[in-house]
Amino acid sequence: MLEVTSQTVSEHGLTEEEFERIQNILGRAPNLLELGIFSVMWSEHCSYKSSKKYLKSLPTSSQLVLQGPGENAGIIAINKEWAIAFKIESHNHPSFVEPYQGAATGVGGIIRDIFTMGARPIASLNSLRFGEIANPKTTHLIHGVVAGIGGYGNAFGCPTVGGELYFHKSYNGNILVNAFNLGLVKRDKIFRGKAEGIGNKVYYVGSKTGRDGIHGASLLASSEFDETTESKRPTVQVGDPFTEKLLLEACLEAMEKGTVLGIQDMGAAGLTCSSVEMASRASNGIELNLEKVPVREEGMTPYELMLSESQERMLLVPKPGMEEDLKNIFRKWDLDAVKIGQVTGDGVLRLKLNDKCVGEIPIHPLAEGAPVYAPDYGRPVSKPSYLERVEKIPSVEIPKDFNETLIHLIGSPNICSRRWVYRQYDQHVGINTVQSPGGDAAVIRIREVSPKGLAISTDCNSRYVYLSPRVGTIIAVAEAARNVSCVGAIPIALTNCLNFGSPENPQIMWQFKEATEGLREASLKFETPVISGNVSFYNETNAEPIFPTPVIGMVGLLEDVSKYAKNHFTNKNEEIILIGEKIASIQDDKNGLAGSEYLSLIHNLEVGIPTIDLELEKGVHSIVRRLIQNGLVTACHDCSDGGLVVALTEMAISGPSRVGCGINLPLSVRFDTILFGERQSRIIVTATPENAKKVLSILTESDIPHTQIGKTGGDRIKINNLIDLSLADVAKAWSSTLEEGF
Numbered sequence: 001m002l003e004v005t006s007q008t009v010s011e012h013g014l015t016e017e018e019f020e021r022i023q024n025i026l027g028r029a030p031n032l033l034e035l036g037i038f039s040v041m042w043s044e045h046c047s048y049k050s051s052k053k054y055l056k057s058l059p060t061s062s063q064l065v066l067q068g069p070g071e072n073a074g075i076i077a078i079n080k081e082w083a084i085a086f087k088i089e090s091h092n093h094p095s096f097v098e099p100y101q102g103a104a105t106g107v108g109g110i111i112r113d114i115f116t117m118g119a120r121p122i123a124s125l126n127s128l129r130f131g132e133i134a135n136p137k138t139t140h141l142i143h144g145v146v147a148g149i150g151g152y153g154n155a156f157g158c159p160t161v162g163g164e165l166y167f168h169k170s171y172n173g174n175i176l177v178n179a180f181n182l183g184l185v186k187r188d189k190i191f192r193g194k195a196e197g198i199g200n201k202v203y204y205v206g207s208k209t210g211r212d213g214i215h216g217a218s219l220l221a222s223s224e225f226d227e228t229t230e231s232k233r234p235t236v237q238v239g240d241p242f243t244e245k246l247l248l249e250a251c252l253e254a255m256e257k258g259t260v261l262g263i264q265d266m267g268a269a270g271l272t273c274s275s276v277e278m279a280s281r282a283s284n285g286i287e288l289n290l291e292k293v294p295v296r297e298e299g300m301t302p303y304e305l306m307l308s309e310s311q312e313r314m315l316l317v318p319k320p321g322m323e324e325d326l327k328n329i330f331r332k333w334d335l336d337a338v339k340i341g342q343v344t345g346d347g348v349l350r351l352k353l354n355d356k357c358v359g360e361i362p363i364h365p366l367a368e369g370a371p372v373y374a375p376d377y378g379r380p381v382s383k384p385s386y387l388e389r390v391e392k393i394p395s396v397e398i399p400k401d402f403n404e405t406l407i408h409l410i411g412s413p414n415i416c417s418r419r420w421v422y423r424q425y426d427q428h429v430g431i432n433t434v435q436s437p438g439g440d441a442a443v444i445r446i447r448e449v450s451p452k453g454l455a456i457s458t459d460c461n462s463r464y465v466y467l468s469p470r471v472g473t474i475i476a477v478a479e480a481a482r483n484v485s486c487v488g489a490i491p492i493a494l495t496n497c498l499n500f501g502s503p504e505n506p507q508i509m510w511q512f513k514e515a516t517e518g519l520r521e522a523s524l525k526f527e528t529p530v531i532s533g534n535v536s537f538y539n540e541t542n543a544e545p546i547f548p549t550p551v552i553g554m555v556g557l558l559e560d561v562s563k564y565a566k567n568h569f570t571n572k573n574e575e576i577i578l579i580g581e582k583i584a585s586i587q588d589d590k591n592g593l594a595g596s597e598y599l600s601l602i603h604n605l606e607v608g609i610p611t612i613d614l615e616l617e618k619g620v621h622s623i624v625r626r627l628i629q630n631g632l633v634t635a636c637h638d639c640s641d642g643g644l645v646v647a648l649t650e651m652a653i654s655g656p657s658r659v660g661c662g663i664n665l666p667l668s669v670r671f672d673t674i675l676f677g678e679r680q681s682r683i684i685v686t687a688t689p690e691n692a693k694k695v696l697s698i699l700t701e702s703d704i705p706h707t708q709i710g711k712t713g714g715d716r717i718k719i720n721n722l723i724d725l726s727l728a729d730v731a732k733a734w735s736s737t738l739e740e741g742f
Contacts, residue, residue, distance in 0.1 A: 013043060014042070017371075018038075025369070026361065033303045033306065037306060040272055042370040045269075046269055049373050050373045051503070054517075057516065059524050059529050065529055066083055073087040073116075074086065074531025075190060082185070082449050083184075084184055087110060087114065087180070087532040087553075088533065089113065090178050090497050091109065091178075092174065093174075095145055095148070103149050103179075104151055104152035105238070106149075107124065111244065112247075112314070113267070120185070122182060123442065124153050124179070124181050125162045125180040125457075126458070127176070127178040127553075128163065128164070128166070128421075129175055135172050138172075139742055153241075154426040156248075157426075158429070160426065161435075161436065162439075163418075163458055164460075165421060166414055167413040168414075168462070172541075174541050174546050176536075176546065176551075178458070178551050180458055182454070182555065189255060191260060193263060193265075194317075195275075195278035195317050196261055196282045199342060201343075203316045204294060204315060204338050205251075207296075208295055209295050210295070211304055212236070213237035213270070214307045239311045243312045247333075247335060250330050251263065254316075254329045258322070259325045260326070262316070262317040266310075270307060270308045274315040276349055276363060279363045280366075283347070285343070286349055286363070287350040288341035288350070288351050290306070292338055293305050294336045302353055317343065323339070381509045381510040384510065389607075396603045396672075399672060402675065405602060406730065407733045409597060409601060409676065410649055410733050411733035412642075416735070417735045425437070432446070434453060438567075438654060440457065440482075440484075440636070440637060442457070443489075443558070445561045446561075450561075451561055454557060454558065455483075455558060456556075457553070458480070458553045459480040459552050463547065465515060467595050467607070467608065468609050469518065470517055471610055471612060472515070472610060473518035475610060477523060477528070477552050477554075478612060478681075479552075479638070481528065484554050488628035489564075490558075493529050493555055494528045494531070495530070495533050495553040496530060496552055498516070498536065499548070500539060501537070501540040501545025505545070515548060526621075565628045565633060568637070568650075569655060569686060569712045572712050573711060574692075575689060576648070576712060577685050577687065578684055579705075580682040583668075583674060583709070588669070589673065590608075592678070593676070593677050594610045595610045596678045598676035598678075613680075617681040620681050620704060623704050626698070627685060632691045633687050633691070634686050638682065639679075641678065643675060643679075644677075651686075653727055660714035661713070664719075665707075
């Protein structure tokens with residue numbers, strides 16, 4: 001085996017101090033195999049060494065939480081018999097290097113996280129960030145990523161029911177591909193990744209091992225990009241959705257028949273991470289015979305076998321005496337099921353090749369003993385200097401032509417229709433999709449607990465987080481909860497994918513600290529525990545970081561899925577009511593424009609500090625859910641990117657039959673801040689004239705600010721004497737940007 005040198009240590013992403021620590025743990029210098037194992041287990045991707053301190057402060061429990069962070073996915077109960085498992089993960093760097101396979105294996109990996117828990121995957125979502133739409137590389141990347149998501153998810157047979165898409169120059173050199181999946185599981189059939197029972201056998205199941213993906217976790221996902229990015233293509237895994245489908249069915253059958261004691265996905269760091277984590281969770285050791293690992297390439301070394309990230313593989317501990325039953329199940333599904341080792345009681349990872357020991361490392365330092373970097377040790381924090389420059393909004397001219405401004409906004413890349421993307425996904429396989437992509441939240445029925453259903457949303461306005469990491473993250477949680485509430489669901493739990501630049505930069509770590517504090521505050525307010533998640537650092541190229549992007553995946557419960565609210569106008573002559581704001585009482589001048597798409601697109605400014613009143617926000621959610629559950633509203637849509645007028649326009653043109661509106665606003669301050677400002681906690685509802693009286697009475701009694709702003713009807717959008725556009729014109733602007741751009 002090759003000698004370990006200082007250059008070898010550096011190439012494995014380890015510092016001199018970390019290497020010294022490894023030598024102290026082993027009482028000797030590691031060989032190359034052992035060094036590789038430490039490098040992946042102590043990487044940011046696997047150990048969370050820079051984020052662990054902050055993540056511990058997040059609320060992770062409630063009466064409904066059955067499994068919080070620490071397993072492959074979080075689990076929350078939806079009744080006495082059934083539960084749901086869900087999680088969101090990043091596959092950013094692989095998707096930039098090789099967009100199709102990077103995105104595809106991101107989908108495959110998150111699906112395995114779900115069915116490893118014993119849950120059948122029933123819904124996928126995603127959160128995507130690309131560079132400027134005019135950037136030539138954006139076309140290549142978005143085509144590859146969208147094709148990869150569709151290619152894997154469609155073939156596997158799990159519907160992609162929602163997501164989000166955002167363009168900004170900060171992602172020119174580092175895109176974000178975050179994949180979410182949710183599955184259904186019986187509460188008495190939940191499985192965990194533990195290697196229990198000394199002497200129990202350890203089985204490798206699924207696809208054979210190749211050389212793809214080696215160092216994906218330690219180097220590709222735990223370092224920033226530079227001019228050598230393209231050379232990292234071999235570290236991207238290659239996925240096979242058809243094999244994954246077989247693996248799903250084999251695993252679920254093995255679980256159902258009681259043959260499984262513990263199971264773990266071979267995801268990041270492959271056989272290394274799965275074996276170490278399984279042994280660690282059970283406070284045991286594990287011994288592996290590497291010559292028994294099924295391979296698809298000749299001459300693979302122990303180093304390659306342990307660090308390969310080949311897809312569609314699991315490590316499994318069967319119940320004693322049921323090994324043959326397990327093998328028969330996997331044989332039926334035409335998959336390998338090979339005994340490669342056993343559980344030991346000495347707390348050591350012991351690796352053998354043809355009876356010769358080639359590696360021996362204590363488990364605890366690998367799984368739990370990675371260095372923890374905090375402000376007082378290795379990861380100082382410093383408030384970014386740019387914040388002083390963006391606090392104040394300079395004087396900006398009010399547009400001379402509001403019609404033209406609305407057309408620009410509704411057709412902007414961050415607001416326009418996403419149909420070009422989601423039409424490439426199978427949204428209805430499994431026939432549980434009630435509301436497809438395009439609504440405030442995806443809605444799916446759960447036949448096993450009928451008439452209940454689930455609402456799911458992924459959200460983050462990264463510009464807000466850039467301008468105020470704490471408030472921006474609070475708003476991300478609030479918007480996710482708002483979107484779920486807009487269909488009538490009660491938010492019950494969330495998962496997160498925290499995408500940031502290099503943790504070695506004190507200003508990035510300040511952003512991260514502030515964001516996690518905001519996440520904690522909002523999660524407590526909405527009573528939505530953080531049951532799973534992921535941290536993705538080093539999202540930058542040549543020291544240019546992305547906008548901080550803490551993506552929130554929110555899940556809500558609908559007691560009766562048939563009562564969900566649509567987000568578009570359906571009938572003429574209905575009252576339109578804005579909930580959460582009394583427009584006549586607005587006193588601010590341009591502060592309502594903070595961080596808005598309007599300021600960015602029309603005035604080329606990314607400035608202002610967004611604000612939110614969490615008490616008002618929660619009250620608005622509650623009252624809107626009440627109105628929906630009582631059948632008093634016919635449509636419901638939140639105000640977000642682009643503000644009030646964009647939300648009204650979306651409601652007019654996004655339905656199967658377009659319905660216009662006539663709006664009369666009390667414009668007592670700047671017209672643009674009323675029309676295009678992005679003040680939080682605002683939801684638009686429509687109601688029949690009869691029900692509108694009841695809605696207004698309930699709102700008044702509840703002391704929730706509101707404004708009756710107009711009526712539905714006609715084929716135009718008319719707002720005071722400022723905007724008068726045909727639905728055909730705004731619909732063309734809204735639908736053509738991505739269709740014609742890509």
